[in-house]
Amino acid sequence: MYPKEEGFFMPAEWEKREKTFMEWPCREEIWFDGILEAKQGYANIAKAISKFEPVVMIVNKADKEEAEKMCDNEIEILVIEHDDSWIRDNGPTFIKNNNGELRGINWKFNSWGEKYLPYDKDNQVAKKLLEYYGVKSYDAPFVLEGGSIHVDGEGTLLTTEECLLNKNRNPHLKKENIEDYLNKYLSVEKFIWLKRGLFGDETDGHVDNVACFAKPGVVVLQVCYDKNDPNYEITQENLEILRNFIDAKGRKLEIIEIEQPPARYINGERLTLSYLNYYPVNGGIILPTFGGDAKKYDLKAKEILEKIYPDRKVVMVDGMPIIKGGGNVHCITQQMPKGVIK
Structure with a gap:
């Protein structure tokens, strides 16, 4: 049976949490200024989150001692072998029912359309993590990254066509097939299909860089006001889509705009700077x-x-x-909602 048939749905990110999961950086070639700077950045963010809720840092066995030294004593270290460090995308999506029982979804992961090899260990992380905590899981038969979707917890889902309809993910699936799967696995009924994510985003337009729900009926959108910037057309188009949308509860959306920061480049490549990659925690927001x-x-x-x-x-x-x-705070974290494991 699908999760929806058994009464399970994906809760909103702002709901109460059990803990946050992160993955220790290990793929050296992706870090412009070296992996040590990245590890320090991850450790600092883990420490910030741990002031609000428990953090579990997933590490490769070879990195366990290093992670223990760089992270706070408050941060739990868990050995699960992995290829990369973006648990939002290769980790599980937790779902719950009205009795508070937790389950998890193990999506297929193909490294954002096979952009980085290998990724076979990353594709096993969700399954191993759910098994470790004794959480019953559903193995979804299609590729999906957590950063490509956002829900309001009341039946509406945000995503982008650029990512979910990209032929490097599920070339055999059409838009209606993907909606059907998301309905069955997450219990969502209405879909906000933005056209594109931010310019140059190597995830092929993940929605968590451009828009998110702040509460039911309220969407925060990163916008560009400079007509000479490629993000101007992208964000104005997304703004228009949101203005005309009615959600699953019949509400017209309230849209709150946050202006993008000035463009920044490394080695001639524009970085995907986004405030929308913030992460809600128990009693806080990590920005x-x-x-x-x-x-x-x-x-x-x-x-x-x-x-x-x-x-x-x-x-x-x-x-x-x-x-x-290539990402930010939301991309390197995955929440486990507060609930009961049976």
């Missing part, structure tokens, strides 16, 4: 910031999020070490 000429934008993003989440503490963390590898 990636970029400093330098982006400082006033950083502070404005913090101010907007403080208004959206008045009951949470917004903590700014340095997002630069993480974005050099």
Whole structure:
């Protein structure tokens, strides 16, 4: 049976958490300024999250001692072999029912359309993690990354055509097939199909860089106001789609805009800087910031999020070490909702 048939659904990210999972960096070639800077960045973010909720750092056996030294004593170290460090995309998606029982979904993972090899260990992480915690799982028969979807917990899902309809993921599936699967596995009924994610995003337009639900009926969107920037057309198009959408509960969406930071490049490549890659935790928001000429934008993003989440503490963390590898705080974390494991 599918999760929906058994009463399971994907809860919203802002709901109460049991813990956060992360994966220790190990693929050296993806880090522009070296993997040591990346590891320090991961450790700093893990420490920030651990002030709000438990953190489990998944490590390769060879890196266990190093991770223990760089991370806080509060951070649990768990050995599961992996190829890369983006657990949002290769980790499990947790689902629950109205009785609070937890289960997990093990999606197929192909390294964002086979961009990095090997990825066979990454494709096993979700299954091994669920087995370790004794969480019953569903093995989904198609490729999906957690960063490509976002839900409001009330039947509506956000995604992009650029990613989910990309032929490097599920070339045998059409849009209606993907919607059918997402309905069966996540219990979502309405789909907001944005066209594209941010310019140059190597994930092929993950939605968690461009838009997310802040609460039911409320979407936060990163926007560009410079008509000469390629993100202008992308974000204005997405804004128009959101303005005309009615969600699963019949609500017209409230849209809150956050302006993108100034463009930044490394080795001629534009980095995908996004404030939308923030991560809600129990009582807090972990916000990636970029400093330098982006400082006033950083502070404005913090101010907007403080208004959206008045009951949470917004903590700014340095997002630069993480974005050099292609993602940010949301990409390197995966939440386990509070619930009962049977």
